[in-house]
Amino acid sequence: MDKLSTSEPVATPAFKPARGHAALRRGRVSEAGRVYLLTFVTDHRHPWFADARLAEAAVSALLDARSWRHSTLLAWVLMPDHWHGLVELDERDCMPALVRQLKCSSSRRVRAALGAVVPAAVWAQAYHDRALRRDEALVAAARHVVMNPVRARLVRRAREWPFWGAVWMNR
Known part of the structure; x- marks a missing residue:
């Protein structure tokens, strides 16, 4: 009989498993030089950005050059209740630090635009990111991002939606 089958107790370190969003992020590492499709949603999917004034406030923060000193925003769209x-x-x-910066700065500007009506949270805590495979077409991924308003039937053509952009486009 081997030693593992004895009835002696085996000491195990105290381990508390991560739950919820923390569990999903465990072991994930962001790679420099990779392109990611990044998504975050509003708290409780509230459609804050159906209000153009709030959308403009959020966009001004999300595009602020101070957030993009190093990494590059290649394409983006702000929907009524989420951002890609x-x-x-x-x-x-x-x-994680980049997302925190984007959410914090845009939340501040949205709250300022709201004035007295200040939500507890503008954005939900979590976010989703997916690294593009090296062989995936970058322009196809950008088209997917900017076509969100069309797929959601908010507009007939992407150019009709005011809250999007891409480094390849000259609007």
């Missing part, structure tokens, strides 16, 4: 971005991550950035 195609981001090329620089080695000086990490995804």
Whole structure:
């Protein structure tokens, strides 16, 4: 009989498993030089950005050059209740810090635009990111991002939606 089958107790370290969003992020590493499809949603999917004034406030923060000193925003769209971005991550950035910066700065500007009506949270805590495979077509991924308003039937053509952009487009 081997030693593992004895009835002696085996000491195990105290381990508390991560739950919820923390469990999903465990072991995930952002790679510099990779392009990621990044998505974050509003708290409780509230459609804050159906109000053009709030959307403009959020966009001004999400596009602020101070957030993009290193990484590059290749394409983006702000929908009534979420934001998608195609981001090329620089080695000086990490995804959690970049997302935190984007959410914090846009939340501040949205709250300022709201005035007295201040929500507890503008954005939900979590976010989703997916690294594009090296062989995936970058322009196809960008088209997917900017076509969100068309797929949601908010407009007939992407150009009709005011809250989007891509480095390849000259609007």
